[in-house]
Amino acid sequence: MQKYPMTKEGEQALRDELQQLKSVERPKVIEAIAEAREHGDLKENAEYHAAREQQGFIEGRIQDIEGKLSNAQVIDITSIPHTGKVLFGTTVSIINCDTDEEVQYKIVGDDEADIKNNRISISSPIARALIGKEEGDIVVVQVPAGAVEYEIDQVQHV
Structure with missing residues (x-):
C-alpha cells in the first residue's frame, strides 16, 4: 500500500475535521432526518431528502x-537536520x-x-524541480507555457 507524505499540521487539520464531522455534523444530520420523518410522507419531503443527501456527503467525507x-506518512520537518536543501x-x-519576481512556497502533501x-x-512540477x-541553484520548471528558470534564494526548515 502506498504511503502519502503529510506534514504534522496537515495531519492535525484532518483529525480536527474528522472530529468535527463525527461529533457535531453527523449527530446534527441524524436529528434532521428524524425530524423530517415525523412530518409524514417521505416521497415528497424535501427536508428529508436534503438531510439524507447531507448525511451521504458527511459519511463519504469521514471515509x-x-x-x-x-x-x-507524517513527516516532522523539525526532526530532520537542516541541510540547506x-x-x-x-x-x-x-x-x-x-521577471525578478520573488515568491515563497511551502512544500506539503497533496491534500x-x-x-x-x-x-x-510535493507532486507539483515546481516542487519536483526544487x-x-x-x-543559489538555478532550476528549470516545465510549465504549460514552456520552461521557466528560477533561482533558489532561501530555504527554511520551519
Whole structure:
C-alpha cells in the first residue's frame, strides 16, 4: 500500500475535521432526518431528502479522511537536520530569473496544497524541480507555457 507524505499540521487539520464531522455534523444530520420523518410522507419531503443527501456527503467525507490518515506518512520537518536543501515540508523562496519576481512556497502533501496560501503539493512540477536543490541553484520548471528558470534564494526548515 502506498504511503502519502503529510506534514504534522496537515495531519492535525484532518483529525480536527474528522472530529468535527463525527461529533457535531453527523449527530446534527441524524436529528434532521428524524425530524423530517415525523412530518409524514417521505416521497415528497424535501427536508428529508436534503438531510439524507447531507448525511451521504458527511459519511463519504469521514471515509475519505479515515482512508487518508491510514495511508499518511507524517513527516516532522523539525526532526530532520537542516541541510540547506529543499525537502518535503521546507519553505523555499524562489526568484523568477526573467521577471525578478520573488515568491515563497511551502512544500506539503497533496491534500494540504493551497496555492492561495503558497502551499504547493510535493507532486507539483515546481516542487519536483526544487526537491534536492540548494540555495543559489538555478532550476528549470516545465510549465504549460514552456520552461521557466528560477533561482533558489532561501530555504527554511520551519
